[in-house]
Amino acid sequence: MTPLASYLLVAALLFSIGLAGALTRRNAILVLIGIELMLNAANLNLIAFWRYGPHPELLTGMMFAIFSIAVAAAEAAVGLGLVIQIYRHAHTTDLDAMNRMKG
Amino acid sequence: MLMQEEIVAFYPPTQYYVSFITSQLWLIPTMPIVAAGIIALLKRLRRKASVTLAIVSLSTSLLLSLFAFMHVVAGWAHGVAVRETVNFTWFQFGVSNVDLGWLLDPLSAVMLVMVSFVSLLIFIYSIGYMAHDENFTRFFCFMSLFSGAMLGVVIANSLLLLFMCWELVGLTSYLLIGFWYQKPSAAAAAKKAFLTTRVGDVFFLLGIVWLFAQTGTLLFYNNGAGSIESAALSSLLAQPAAFGLTAAGAIGLLIFAGAAGKSGQFPLHVWLPDAMEGPTPVSALIHAATMVAAGVYLIARVYPLMQAGAQSGGTTAALTVVTWVGATTAVFAALIAVAQNDIKRILAYSTISQLGYMMAGLGMGGVAVGMFHLITHAFFKSLLFLGAGSVIHGCRNEQDIRRMGGLKSDMPLTFLTYTIGMLALCGFPLLFSGFWSKDGILEAAQHWSVAKAPFYMLVFGALLTAFYMTRQVIYIFGGHWRGGKAAHESSAVMTVPLAILSFFAMALGLIGTPAWTWFRAFLEGRAADFTWRGFLEPGLLTLMGVSTLVVLVGIGLGWSLYGDRSPKPTEPDALEKATPLIWGWLHDRLYVDELYKVTVIAFYHWWGYVADWLDCRVWGGVVAGVAWFFGLWAQLNRLLDNNLVDGGFDKGCDELAVGGGLLARVQTGRVQTYLRILALAVLLLAAILMWSSRA
Numbered sequence: 001m002t003p004l005a006s007y008l009l010v011a012a013l014l015f016s017i018g019l020a021g022a023l024t025r026r027n028a029i030l031v032l033i034g035i036e037l038m039l040n041a042a043n044l045n046l047i048a049f050w051r052y053g054p055h056p057e058l059l060t061g062m063m064f065a066i067f068s069i070a071v072a073a074a075e076a077a078v079g080l081g082l083v084i085q086i087y088r089h090a091h092t093t094d095l096d097a098m099n100r101m102k103g
Numbered sequence: 104m105l106m107q108e109e110i111v112a113f114y115p116p117t118q119y120y121v122s123f124i125t126s127q128l129w130l131i132p133t134m135p136i137v138a139a140g141i142i143a144l145l146k147r148l149r150r151k152a153s154v155t156l157a158i159v160s161l162s163t164s165l166l167l168s169l170f171a172f173m174h175v176v177a178g179w180a181h182g183v184a185v186r187e188t189v190n191f192t193w194f195q196f197g198v199s200n201v202d203l204g205w206l207l208d209p210l211s212a213v214m215l216v217m218v219s220f221v222s223l224l225i226f227i228y229s230i231g232y233m234a235h236d237e238n239f240t241r242f243f244c245f246m247s248l249f250s251g252a253m254l255g256v257v258i259a260n261s262l263l264l265l266f267m268c269w270e271l272v273g274l275t276s277y278l279l280i281g282f283w284y285q286k287p288s289a290a291a292a293a294k295k296a297f298l299t300t301r302v303g304d305v306f307f308l309l310g311i312v313w314l315f316a317q318t319g320t321l322l323f324y325n326n327g328a329g330s331i332e333s334a335a336l337s338s339l340l341a342q343p344a345a346f347g348l349t350a351a352g353a354i355g356l357l358i359f360a361g362a363a364g365k366s367g368q369f370p371l372h373v374w375l376p377d378a379m380e381g382p383t384p385v386s387a388l389i390h391a392a393t394m395v396a397a398g399v400y401l402i403a404r405v406y407p408l409m410q411a412g413a414q415s416g417g418t419t420a421a422l423t424v425v426t427w428v429g430a431t432t433a434v435f436a437a438l439i440a441v442a443q444n445d446i447k448r449i450l451a452y453s454t455i456s457q458l459g460y461m462m463a464g465l466g467m468g469g470v471a472v473g474m475f476h477l478i479t480h481a482f483f484k485s486l487l488f489l490g491a492g493s494v495i496h497g498c499r500n501e502q503d504i505r506r507m508g509g510l511k512s513d514m515p516l517t518f519l520t521y522t523i524g525m526l527a528l529c530g531f532p533l534l535f536s537g538f539w540s541k542d543g544i545l546e547a548a549q550h551w552s553v554a555k556a557p558f559y560m561l562v563f564g565a566l567l568t569a570f571y572m573t574r575q576v577i578y579i580f581g582g583h584w585r586g587g588k589a590a591h592e593s594s595a596v597m598t599v600p601l602a603i604l605s606f607f608a609m610a611l612g613l614i615g616t617p618a619w620t621w622f623r624a625f626l627e628g629r630a631a632d633f634t635w636r637g638f639l640e641p642g643l644l645t646l647m648g649v650s651t652l653v654v655l656v657g658i659g660l661g662w663s664l665y666g667d668r669s670p671k672p673t674e675p676d677a678l679e680k681a682t683p684l685i686w687g688w689l690h691d692r693l694y695v696d697e698l699y700k701v702t703v704i705a706f707y708h709w710w711g712y713v714a715d716w717l718d719c720r721v722w723g724g725v726v727a728g729v730a731w732f733f734g735l736w737a738q739l740n741r742l743l744d745n746n747l748v749d750g751g752f753d754k755g756c757d758e759l760a761v762g763g764g765l766l767a768r769v770q771t772g773r774v775q776t777y778l779r780i781l782a783l784a785v786l787l788l789a790a791i792l793m794w795s796s797r798a
Contacts, residue, residue, distance in 0.1 A: 019782055022775070022778060023775055023778060023779055023782065031774070031775070095773065095775055096773060096775075098774070099771060099772035100772060101770070101772040102767075102771050102772030102773070
């Protein structure tokens with residue numbers, strides 16, 4: 001097994017765990033944690049492909065990962081803000097209770 | 104902007120420049136018009152501000168006019184007949200330009216000074232006369248607008264610009280006649296003046312359009328390409344019109360119709376006596392000195408057109424018509440004036456008569472003869488009107504001369520100046536300007552080649568003039584007081600303009616005596632020498648003797664009939680006792696108004712009735728039929744709409760609603776369901792990719 005393949009395997013595992021968490025949990029905060037895991041799996045892929053790609057001397061993969069982390073941080077802040085507002089409004093973080101947008 | 108100076112007559116054209124004063128000539132009419140605009144925005148109580156604005160702006164115009172006049176005189180003294188024009192294109196349509204412009208020549212210079220000077224004096228006089236009027240501000244707004252428009256008429260180098268200012272003048276005349284619009288008679292007089300002059304103006308406009316169609320320009324002078332310069336005139340002469348007239352003659356007659364309307368020539372004179380419903384300064388300025396003279400000025404301005412095609416010493420059809428209309432008007436109006444009792448109406452008919460003299464003078468003697476009478480008349484007639492205003496003011500708005508009398512001791516200044524004006528109007532010999540200007544017309548009439556009748560008519564008119572003016576002066580100032588409360592002399596603001604005007608009513612004659620024909624030489628671009636031999640022309644001294652005799656007979660006749668009698672207001676007039684029948688005719692203004700009533704007005708009444716009937720029965724019926732048809736059509740459409748269109752539409756809407764309901768179930772509102780579908784879709788995509796890459 002090449003180093004790249006093993007990195008990718010770890011990333012795929014991480015992604016699957018995150019996806020499973022996001023799909024199965026009812027608590028909005030846990031769903032957010034799942035999404036963070038999926039994002040980190042993607043970051044891991046970026047780094048891996050950069051490190052074992054044709055131009056490891058250019059800092060492209062690192063830059064992508066850093067951007068992605070920054071965006072993830074912002075997203076987490078917005079997501080948590082939303083959750084807090086919803087909690088204040090409905091006194092729950094249960095996602096199944098938040099179905100007022102249905103058609 | 105195209106500028107050039109044209110030098111005509113006795114000096115070859117060498118210079119092509121426009122003097123500073125000519126390039127700024129537009130300021131002269133603009134000043135009072137702008138002042139009128141500002142006054143219109145002032146509050147009604149800002150009396151001082153409005154009158155200051157009006158007088159300052161007009162004084163500036165007068166100053167500029169004087170500069171322009173001095174410029175022309177200076178040029179003339181150096182042997183150059185100045186004719187400077189500034190032309191510019193207003194707009195284009197197709198290949199033609201519509202050009203406007205202004206010009207400075209002796210004719211316009213003389214008129215500029217006269218109009219702005221007389222206007223200024225009348226403005227000053229109005230301060231006193233209108234002092235008690237609550238609409239003082241509005242009065243000065245209209246007066247300023249009038250002065251500006253009139254000055255515009257004077258400097259216009261384009262028939263179109265002249266026509267625009269001409270209509271503006273007509274508008275202000277309407278506004279000022281109807282100034283006391285709460286009086287029904289004033290409102291009616293304003294309407295009458297507007298409509299009557301409109302009759303002439305329609306012909307005038309036709310003439311303008313025809314001239315433009317023939318020559319392609321409406322500029323008077325444009326360096327040889329103007330519409331009344333020789334090139335255009337010869338093409339107009341080559342063009343035949345109806346009744347054996349050339350196009351030049353026909354256009355000249357059309358323009359004369361406009362001039363006749365404005366200048367109150369028979370048979371369009373009926374508006375002018377009624378126009379006396381306006382305030383007296385208005386009558387003096389507009390309906391005696393300036394606006395009514397605009398018609399005469401117009402004919403003088405287009406004189407090359409009127410004269411086109413005349414053999415040497417001969418005359419043209421247009422000028423013959425002008426002469427006959429003028430002479431008829433002169434006698435006709437003088438006859439009516441004999442039997443009027445309203446102080447202003449007598450003067451109004453006298454104005455009409457004098458305008459007839461001017462027209463006849465233009466027709467027979469040329470520009471200088473007619474214009475000289477115009478200028479002298481402007482001074483002595485505005486003097487008479489202002490004097491009449493002073494009398495009316497002093498007698499507390501009494502206008503019936505039978506209820507006056509003995510005013511020579513109550514109003515000595517007014518009496519003195521009025522008498523000077525009256526003697527000038529009568530043409531009293533030597534000292535008074537009217538004598539010289541009227542003599543010029545009579546002399547021209549004597550030598551007229553077509554007929555002798557106008558000469559006798561004008562002499563008879565002079566006799567009547569002396570007679571009715573004597574009658575009026577004796578009624579007003581002679582005898583003893585027959586009114587109510589005693590009269591009082593007017594204030595200095597009114598009498599000083601009277602004194603100034605009476606000075607000019609006498610002194611102006613000096614510039615047009617046979618010994619020193621300065622005015623004529625100035626207008627015609629010749630040198631003027633002072634020579635006593637001017638009097639020795641054959642027949643001239645005899646003519647002067649005859650006209651002196653006529654004036655003396657007129658005055659004597661008036662004196663013998665009315666002197667020292669002071670009849671009661673209810674007593675019949677001395678002339679009425681002598682010939683009640685003729686007096687009745689004259690007193691009723693020779694039934695011209697009544698004639699119009701049974702012809703023109705009756706026709707319009709009948710036509711209005713017919714039109715009303717047509718409207719109700721014929722056109723109304725057609726309209727109702729169309730409406731009925733469309734009503735029926737609308738019913739049919741409603742049925743179609745309700746059953747066919749609406750049904751289909753409702754069905755479509757129902758289907759849409761059902762479809763929407765089905766699709767709405769997909770939207771559960773639960774985040775994790777969406778995420779699940781997303782994950783499945785990603786898996787599916789991954790599967791497709793993997794499968795396709797393997798294949």
